[in-house]
Amino acid sequence: MTAASGLLGRAVLAELIALTGGKNLVAVVRNPETFNDAKVAVRPGDYDNETEMAAALTGVDTLLMISAPIVPNTDRLAQHTRAIHAARAAGVRKIVYTSVIGADADHRMLYWPTQQVGRATEALIKNSGMTWVIARNGLYVDLDLAHIRRAADGDGIYRTNAGSGRCGYISVAELGIALAALVCGDQFANETVNLISENLTQAELVSIANDVFGTHVVYQNISIEQCLEKFHAMPDYVKRGEDVITMLVGCFECIAHGLFEVSPDFAYVTGRPAKSIREQLAAIRDKRPH
Numbered sequence: 559m560t561a562a563s564g565l566l567g568r569a570v571l572a573e574l575i576a577l578t579g580g581k582n583l584v585a586v587v588r589n590p591e592t593f594n595d596a597k598v599a600v601r602p603g604d605y606d607n608e609t610e611m612a613a614a615l616t617g618v619d620t621l622l623m624i625s626a627p628i629v630p631n632t633d634r635l636a637q638h639t640r641a642i643h644a645a646r647a648a649g650v651r652k653i654v655y656t657s658v659i660g661a662d663a664d665h666r667m668l669y670w671p672t673q674q675v676g677r678a679t680e681a682l683i684k685n686s687g688m689t690w691v692i693a694r695n696g697l698y699v700d701l702d703l704a705h706i707r708r709a710a711d712g713d714g715i716y717r718t719n720a721g722s723g724r725c726g727y728i729s730v731a732e733l734g735i736a737l738a739a740l741v742c743g744d745q746f747a748n749e750t751v752n753l754i755s756e757n758l759t760q761a762e763l764v765s766i767a768n769d770v771f772g773t774h775v776v777y778q779n780i781s782i783e784q785c786l787e788k789f790h791a792m793p794d795y796v797k798r799g800e801d802v803i804t805m806l807v808g809c810f811e812c813i814a815h816g817l818f819e820v821s822p823d824f825a826y827v828t829g830r831p832a833k834s835i836r837e838q839l840a841a842i843r844d845k846r847p848h
């Protein structure tokens with residue numbers, strides 16, 4: 559697994575360790591000195607270094623390639639291309655790639671640049687000669703929950719430009735389970751799946767979060783310009799860069815246009831329906847330090 563040290567990587571790793579005991583698992587991370595998991599082998603692998611990545615993937619049968627994050631002055635498609643070439647050179651048989659829902663939608667909106675990276679990466683993988691699985695992940699409900707809770711600590715109004723559109727949401731923990739199943743299941747080959755739990759409107763998500771966390775947040779639809787302004791007023795988002803802000807507002811724009819409302823394949827992948835978003839939020843609540 560590449561990018562094993564991130565939020566998603568750690569969730570999948572935990573599931574894979576539970577399934578296999580850690581035997582035959584390799585966590586590929588760009589800074590092995592900061593990643594100490596005694597249960598798995600750890601190898602250095604940076605998306606910016608194809609030679610290092612090929613060495614890290616030597617002897618690997620199945621690769622879970624987690625998409626690179628949006629970072630200022632970084633060409634994500636070039637990073638993905640290097641990793642795919644490295645996997646092929648190393649003799650990897652099967653590659654599972656974490657894409658995002660709605661990758662087929664053809665609308666030139668703010669999300670377009672991010673979507674093109676996902677699409678181009680999907681195409682490269684399908685033409686790589688390796689057995690492939692494209693896992694189109696729903697939006698992490700953990701992240702939207704954090705914004706809703708931020709609103710609860712502020713003026714109690716959660717504002718986005720998603721309107722009444724529905725979006726396929728899923729928690730990182732549930733994604734970890736589904737991705738581990740895709741990696742371990744040889745029956746999954748040359749197919750694209752949507753890993754989501756439920757399609758919810760923003761108002762429905764806020765209402766469930768209120769129930770689970772005892773808050774009284776109200777959802778308010780705002781314009782794209784107002785939502786861009788909102789993120790520009792948040793120093794942590796300004797620090798993460800313009801591309802992240804554009805991508806986030808672009809996601810809400812996609813939701814407004816119905817592009818992130820997709821059919822769920824979670825049960826097909828794991829053999830059980832995904833936990834409801836209510837259950838997933840309760841699980842996040844119960845895991846928080848008190």
Ligand SMILES: NC(=O)c1ccc[n+]([C@@H]2O[C@H](COP(=O)([O-])OP(=O)(O)OC[C@H]3O[C@@H](n4cnc5c(N)ncnc54)[C@H](OP(=O)(O)O)[C@@H]3O)[C@@H](O)[C@H]2O)c1
Nearest residue numbers: 561563564565566567588604605606625626627696697698
């Ligand atoms: N569907 C959604 O709602 C959603 C939400 C957020 C993100 N995403 C996508 O899903 C991916 C995984 O999400 P996440 O929450 O795990 O992100 P995350 O916690 O920010 O982790 C990003 C991971 O990418 C690694 N990384 C960054 N640059 C790298 C490079 N040059 N070479 C190799 N590894 C590199 C990081 O390594 P270090 O530990 O060394 O920094 C870390 O392991 C993201 O990168 C993004 O593409 C999707």
